[in-house]
Amino acid sequence: MPSSKRQWLWLLINIVVLAGIFTLVQYMIATRMLNQYYQINLAAMAINIILSVSLNLINGFTGQLSLGHAGFMAVGAYVSAICTKNMDLPFIIAIIAGCLAAALAGFIIGVPTLRLRGDYLAIATLGFGEIIRVILQNIEELGGPAGIVGISRLTTWPYLFGAIVFTIIIIQNLINSSFGRAIISVREDEVAAEMMGIHTTWYKVLAFMIGAGLAGLAGALFAHYFYIIKPETFNFLKSFDILVMVVLGGLGSTTGAVLAAIFITVLTAYLQAFPAVRMIIYALILVLVMIYRPQGMLGNKELTRKTFGRFWGGSA
Amino acid sequence: MVEFMQQMVNGLSLGAIYALIALGYTMVYGIILLINFAHGDIMMVGAYVGFFSITMLGSNVFVALLFAMLACAALGVLIEKIAYRPLRNSTRIAALITAIGASLFLEYVTIFFLTPEQRVFPAEAFPMHQYQIMGLYISNKDIFIIVLAVVLMVLLQYIVKRTRAGKAMRAVSLDQEAAVLMGISVDKTISFTFALGSALAAAAGVLIGIYYGTINPLMGIIPGLKAFVAAVLGGIGIIPGAMVGGFLMGILETMVSGYGSSMYRDAVAFGVLILILLIKPTGIFGRNESEKV
Amino acid sequence: MQVKRCLTVLVLVLFAMGIVAGCGTNNTNQQGTPAPQGTEILVGLNCELSGGVASYGTNAANGAKLAFEEINAKGGVLGKQIKVLERDSQSKTDEAMNVSADLVSKGVVAQIGPLVSGAVAACTPVMNENKVPLIAPAATAPGATVDEKTGQTFPYIFRACFLDSDQGVRMAEFAYDTLGLKTAAIYGSTSDDYAKGLAKYFKEAFEAKGGKIVANEGYVTGDKDFKATLTKIKATQPAFIYVPGYYQEVSILIKQARELGITAPMGGGDGWDSPDMVTVAGAAALNDTYFTNHYSVQDPKPAIANFVKAYETKYSKTPDSFAALGYDSAYLLVEAIKSADSADPVKVAEALAKTKDFPGITGTMTFNEKHNPVKSIVVIEFKDGKLVSH
Numbered sequence: 001m002p003s004s005k006r007q008w009l010w011l012l013i014n015i016v017v018l019a020g021i022f023t024l025v026q027y028m029i030a031t032r033m034l035n036q037y038y039q040i041n042l043a044a045m046a047i048n049i050i051l052s053v054s055l056n057l058i059n060g061f062t063g064q065l066s067l068g069h070a071g072f073m074a075v076g077a078y079v080s081a082i083c084t085k086n087m088d089l090p091f092i093i094a095i096i097a098g099c100l101a102a103a104l105a106g107f108i109i110g111v112p113t114l115r116l117r118g119d120y121l122a123i124a125t126l127g128f129g130e131i132i133r134v135i136l137q138n139i140e141e142l143g144g145p146a147g148i149v150g151i152s153r154l155t156t157w158p159y160l161f162g163a164i165v166f167t168i169i170i171i172q173n174l175i176n177s178s179f180g181r182a183i184i185s186v187r188e189d190e191v192a193a194e195m196m197g198i199h200t201t202w203y204k205v206l207a208f209m210i211g212a213g214l215a216g217l218a219g220a221l222f223a224h225y226f227y228i229i230k231p232e233t234f235n236f237l238k239s240f241d242i243l244v245m246v247v248l249g250g251l252g253s254t255t256g257a258v259l260a261a262i263f264i265t266v267l268t269a270y271l272q273a274f275p276a277v278r279m280i281i282y283a284l285i286l287v288l289v290m291i292y293r294p295q296g297m298l299g300n301k302e303l304t305r306k307t308f309g310r311f312w313g314g315s316a
Numbered sequence: 317m318v319e320f321m322q323q324m325v326n327g328l329s330l331g332a333i334y335a336l337i338a339l340g341y342t343m344v345y346g347i348i349l350l351i352n353f354a355h356g357d358i359m360m361v362g363a364y365v366g367f368f369s370i371t372m373l374g375s376n377v378f379v380a381l382l383f384a385m386l387a388c389a390a391l392g393v394l395i396e397k398i399a400y401r402p403l404r405n406s407t408r409i410a411a412l413i414t415a416i417g418a419s420l421f422l423e424y425v426t427i428f429f430l431t432p433e434q435r436v437f438p439a440e441a442f443p444m445h446q447y448q449i450m451g452l453y454i455s456n457k458d459i460f461i462i463v464l465a466v467v468l469m470v471l472l473q474y475i476v477k478r479t480r481a482g483k484a485m486r487a488v489s490l491d492q493e494a495a496v497l498m499g500i501s502v503d504k505t506i507s508f509t510f511a512l513g514s515a516l517a518a519a520a521g522v523l524i525g526i527y528y529g530t531i532n533p534l535m536g537i538i539p540g541l542k543a544f545v546a547a548v549l550g551g552i553g554i555i556p557g558a559m560v561g562g563f564l565m566g567i568l569e570t571m572v573s574g575y576g577s578s579m580y581r582d583a584v585a586f587g588v589l590i591l592i593l594l595i596k597p598t599g600i601f602g603r604n605e606s607e608k609v
Numbered sequence: 610m611q612v613k614r615c616l617t618v619l620v621l622v623l624f625a626m627g628i629v630a631g632c633g634t635n636n637t638n639q640q641g642t643p644a645p646q647g648t649e650i651l652v653g654l655n656c657e658l659s660g661g662v663a664s665y666g667t668n669a670a671n672g673a674k675l676a677f678e679e680i681n682a683k684g685g686v687l688g689k690q691i692k693v694l695e696r697d698s699q700s701k702t703d704e705a706m707n708v709s710a711d712l713v714s715k716g717v718v719a720q721i722g723p724l725v726s727g728a729v730a731a732c733t734p735v736m737n738e739n740k741v742p743l744i745a746p747a748a749t750a751p752g753a754t755v756d757e758k759t760g761q762t763f764p765y766i767f768r769a770c771f772l773d774s775d776q777g778v779r780m781a782e783f784a785y786d787t788l789g790l791k792t793a794a795i796y797g798s799t800s801d802d803y804a805k806g807l808a809k810y811f812k813e814a815f816e817a818k819g820g821k822i823v824a825n826e827g828y829v830t831g832d833k834d835f836k837a838t839l840t841k842i843k844a845t846q847p848a849f850i851y852v853p854g855y856y857q858e859v860s861i862l863i864k865q866a867r868e869l870g871i872t873a874p875m876g877g878g879d880g881w882d883s884p885d886m887v888t889v890a891g892a893a894a895l896n897d898t899y900f901t902n903h904y905s906v907q908d909p910k911p912a913i914a915n916f917v918k919a920y921e922t923k924y925s926k927t928p929d930s931f932a933a934l935g936y937d938s939a940y941l942l943v944e945a946i947k948s949a950d951s952a953d954p955v956k957v958a959e960a961l962a963k964t965k966d967f968p969g970i971t972g973t974m975t976f977n978e979k980h981n982p983v984k985s986i987v988v989i990e991f992k993d994g995k996l997v998s999h
Contacts, residue, residue: 036710036735044703065409116593118408119351123544124593127586134583137799137829146750146802149730150757226703228731232661232800233702240416247413272708275659275699276432279424286417291402294410319844322869326836432663434857436888446868453870528833528861529889538831573837578826579799 022161029157041269043225046160047218048261050167052245053254054214057171059243060251060300061180062207063187064114065122068129069215070238074231075132076102076216077223078142081151084224091154095220102216103209105132110208114201117190126236136231147230148223155225163221167214171254174210183207187252244282247289250296255303260296318451323574324567329458331566332465333527336520337543338550338558339472340513346553347489347509349408353415354395355517356540357422362388362518363531364426370441377442377526384522385515392514393507401503419536426533434532437525461523468516469559476555481508489553538582542569545589551599560600649692650685650952652677652942653712655732656722656935660700661830664883665724665931669746670695671924672935673721676943679919686943687952698723702731709735709743718952719744721938724931726750726802729766736765742958744942746934749773749879750802754980765958767980769938769971773803776878776901777810777853779986783899784849784876785818787988787999792821794847796838796862798854799827807853807878815851823847828858835862836869843871855880860889867894879903882930892994899990903930903971905998916970930971937969 025042028034034042051069058066080098083089089097113124137145174180182203185193194200223229241264249260271278289296337359344352362384369380399418403411445456476482484505487495492502524539525531542565550561565585572584592599654673657666677691685691694712698705705728712720713735719742723729726748733753736743745753745768754766784790793815798804812822823845826838839862842850850866850873852859859881866875867890874897881900906917906927916936920928928936944967946952949960964982967974972984988999 035714036739037707037714040707040710044707059409063409065412112590112594116597119349119412120548120593120597122412123351123541123548124586124590126541127545127589131583131586134580138579144802144805145800146727146805149727149752153734222703226706226731227734228702228727230702230727240420243413243416251409269707272697272699272704275697276424276428279420280428283417283419283421283424287399287414287421290406290410290414290417291399294403294406319840322840323837326834326840330834330836427659432659434885436885439888439891444868448870453868455868524833529864530833530857530861530885532857534831535833569834570837574841578828578838582829 018165022158025161026157040225041265042157043155043160043221044268045262045265046164047222047225048242048245048265049164049258050214050218050221051242052249052257052261053167053171054211054218055242056246056249056252056254056257057174057207057214058211059246060253060257061175061187062183062204063251064204064208065118066125066208066211067122067236067239067243068109068125068127068132069211069242070234070236071129071132072102072105072212072215073219073222073238074136074229074234075105075212076219077229077234078136078148078219079216080220081148081223081229082142084154085148085151091159091224094224095159095217098220098223099213099216102219103213105216106209106212107205110205110212114204114208126239129234129236129239133231133234136234143230145231147228147233149228151223151227151229153224153227155221160221163217167217168254168258170210170214175254179203179206184252240282244285247296248285250298250300252300253296253298253302256296256298256301259298259303319574322452323570325452325454325458326574327567327570328563329461329527329566330570331563332462333520333524333539333562334543334546334565335559335562336465336468336516336523337539338547338562339469339555340517341544341547342550342552342555342558343472343485343509343513345547347485347506348400348404350400350411351415351544352513353412353540354418354422355513356536356538356543357419358388358392358395358514358536359517359521359524359540360426360531360533360536361391361422362514362521363525363535364430364435364521365518366522366525367435367437367531370438377522380441381519381522384518388514388518388521389511392510392517396507396510401506419540423533423536430533432533434530437529437531439529442526457527461527464519464523465559465562468519469555472512472516473555475512481505485509542585545585548589548599549592551602554599554601557599557601648689650687650689650946651692651694651715651717652939653709653715653717653720654693654695654722655698655705655708655712655720656695657700657705657724657728658695658697660698662700662725665747666698666700666722668929668931669722669724669935669938672920672928672932672937673746673939675920675923675932676936676939680939680943686946687950689952691943698728700725700728702728705729706731706735708732713739713741717741718946718954718957719942721746721935721942724748726753729753733763733766737763739954740958741765741954742767742942742945742961744769744938744961746770746938747879747931749776750806762979764962765954767941767961767976769934769941769969769974769982770903771984771986772981773806773878774810775986777807777812778814779901779988780807780851780876780878780899781811781814781818781820783901783988783999784851784874785815785820788849788874790848790874791819792823792847793849793851794824794826794842794845795822795851795853796824796826796828796835796842797852798830798858800830803880804853804855804878808851811851811853828854828862830855830858832858833861835865839866839869839871843869847873849873850875852877853880856883856886856889860886863898864890864894872897874898876900879930884927884929886991887994892991895991896993899988899999901986902989903987904933905987905989905996907996908998912968913970933970937971937974940969941967941974 055069076098079101080094083094083097109128182198186200245260245264249256365384365387366380369375369383399414447454484500488505546561546565547558550557572581654670656670681690696708698708705723709732721744724747729745729748742765747770795808797808824842877900879902945957945960949956964976974982990997
């Protein structure tokens with residue numbers, strides 16, 4: 001908790017600025033200053049931020065390369081869509097159900113696979129992500145390949161904003177707790193971490209579950225914004241999209257993941273007419289970042305007040 | 317019984333393709349412990365080189381195979397030099413992400429220049445003959461594909477076990493530092509491995525073109541993944557293992573479609589992977605070894 | 610301390626979002642002006658130009674662009690030229706919706722596309738909210754123009770093609786009545802609702818006639834090896850095999866079926882319509898195969914022959930059904946603008962709903978109350994590599 005007057009002041013400033021941004025965007029939407037096109041991109045951006053921040057917990061902080069993130073997103077999307085469409089439950093309950101279901105899927109998949117290391121894990125998660133998609137495709141009750149059509153649009157800016165704030169607070173607090181130190185030690189040296197008495201598998205599974213749950217959150221928001229979900233949307237290329245954001249932003253930097261998600265969303269919007277070019281740029285980002293700056297844009301550093309203080313030459 | 321035998325034939329010819337791709341995976345993994353995600357896409361490039369040498373140069377199948385293998389050997393060496401070599405001493409995760417990048421790069425550069433539409437492999441390039449033996453339908457393509465896979469594997473086994481280059485490969489894969497001390501050029505050996513593996517992938521690509529008749533820029537993804545599963549099944553890093561794994565995968569998939577449900581065929585492939593990794597991660601032919609610290 | 614730090618992070622993040630959103634608003638003010646009054650009428654093309662079904666979107670867009678060029682060359686409509694805004698939905702549903710919103714904000718009078726039913730469903734709310742009509746050239750799913758919950762027709766959604774149900778039923782009739790075959794196997798794509806719909810309606814109609822379905826199997830998009838399932842189907846000895854799906858897979862499937870000694874006649878839907886069918890499967894393997902289609906390229910009617918010629922000259926390839934449907938969609942729209950005597954989207958939608966006896970390349974169309982054109986289905990046979998209509 002804040003201890004000095006000065007810290008209280010900063011907390012207050014932060015809250016005011018946050019509230020200000022929220023109100024500003026809400027005002028722009030209400031007055032239609034932001035037209036539908038920009039609103040859609042804003043929603044895509046918010047969903048991408050949640051996805052990249054949550055995958056960063058698994059890939060960046062815990063150091064376990066997961067290529068199945070889109071699968072968890074799918075679970076969240078489907079479960080929440082069923083809740084609102086077939087069971088007429090309130091949206092917030094649907095979101096929670098989607099998160100929990102995705103976390104459960106993360107647990108079921110995590111327990112057997114997280115004992116694997118590095119590249120085996122990558123392939124196994126890729127495989128599981130695809131299995132989730134194949135299963136969804138073959139369940140007639142869920143619409144099969146056509147998916148679920150006609151989901152009500154319940155995702156609004158307050159929900160998106162709230163979800164981002166929630167995700168970042170959860171992840172940041174986890175990282176700065178003993179849990180965070182434990183998973184980072186797993187990333188740095190798994191054997192040494194085990195020696196120090198850290199139950200590595202348990203921590204990996206836990207991180208995996210939290211990441212999957214948050215991906216489920218993103219999925220629920222996605223389903224209730226874009227009206228329609230189908231298995232094909234959540235194929236492994238979607239997982240690669242999320243991976244590109246995490247890698248670009250920095251494996252192990254939340255601010256980096258956020259900035260990269262924003263950048264990639266804008267890039268996608270601008271390159272709409274040239275999708276092949278977009279994918280080539282993605283590919284180059286992956287290769288070049290790994291060769292010249294394997295730690296990503298921000299590495300494992302965070303953009304904080306201090307960084308800016310240094311930048312402006314003042315002392316914060 | 318005839319139906320079962322027919323399914324075996326179907327499975328073997330499918331397995332031959334998996335086996336050829338799996339051989340390349342296994343060699344690269346054996347030497348630098350990297351899943352070369354781009355391997356399936358090198359196969360795709362090979363298929364396109366074969367396609368263009370048949371349609372534009374009017375060459376026959378064997379010349380097309382040769383061209384494709386040479387071109388892809390060069391491509392494999394190039395990818396290793398540009399993308400993987402700078403990362404040889406960094407984390408495995410970094411190398412794997414680079415491999416994913418290389419894979420996407422090959423796919424979308426091909427789409428950019430050659431459009432995403434499929435190309436039809438000229439049927440005249442390999443005139444088909446159909447044989448009917450005791451109710452079994454076998455074509456010369458089935459025989460060609462299986463024989464070629466076995467021949468290439470035997471050749472590969474010979475190179476690895478009997479030649480100096482092969483000896484160097486085994487030495488590097490066993491212990492890189494010791495190999496350097498023995499005067500082996502690690503860079504050259506790794507390049508050679510990539511050249512060999514990529515040439516085999518190219519052969520598989522041309523064979524897919526001949527066998528199925530169409531090629532497209534994303535054709536490498538699924539066979540690539542399945543071949544990787546095959547390599548793991550047989551024991552990654554072991555050449556006969558990749559061969560057996562490939563054939564087993566082919567037969568398994570055929571049996572699932574033939575006697576179970578064709579819908580769950582792909583799920584079964586990944587299910588096998590996870591089972592193998594959990595029960596015997598070193599694969600059928602692998603020796604049990606605990607990971608070195 | 611931690612709370613504070615993460616809040617700092619948040620503030621920075623949202624600043625960045627605010628900036629991006631802010632830039633967005635500036636752009637809107639520049640571009641978001643309503644359709645230029647006076648010289649031009651804006652029409653949006655929202656097609657799958659890349660991704661999995663790129664060839665359908667590209668061909669439909671080509672057909673529509675050809676139509677608009679012809680119209681502009683003849684002096685346009687209402688004395689104004691038509692300006693086409695072409696956007697790519699990348700074969701993704703969320704992108705399709707995004708593109709719709711973009712086009713609507715640019716002030717288009719109507720949108721043509723997307724091709725795939727799922728993508729049309731994603732665009733539907735945007736079009737209805739903004740009261741701009743959408744003409745789907747090839748969305749054959751029954752639910753595309755109707756709200757499944759309430760059973761009401763979407764006021765701004767139209768289609769230029771027949772429905773999956775019509776196609777499946779037509780082929781069942783053809784197989785049972787015309788060919789006189791009493792047993793059938795179904796082996797269709799399970800990756801899309803189009804093929805699944807065809808399979809479902811074929812099965813219902815075939816069984817209602819007294820026929821028997823002896824096997825019901827599926828494959829997924831991108832599959833190349835069908836021999837295992839074909840061997841299984843062969844053992845059930847069907848008299849007819851129904852293969853709803855797209856030509857990429859179907860052509861290989863038919864070739865492999867013949868290689869395995871399966872001689873039964875086979876049938877499918879409009880997804881078969883491609884020159885690649887003959888080049889991949891070979892003329893001999895395709896003998897005794899039939900598919901339902903929107904039109905036949907070899908139809909000698911002058912309108913069709915002229916269209917085929919113009920298309921071949923411009924794009925140097927044969928127009929498939931998607932090209933013809935894109936072309937028809939464009940003319941449907943222009944007719945509606947003419948009869949509404951206005952480029953106001955709401956009035957154009959009203960005029961579209963009243964379309965009667967519109968002479969299209971793919972048949973004469975009259976919209977029913979569900980915005981579906983009532984039109985005929987052709988059955989086409991492959992005979993030694995040539996298309997023969999029945």
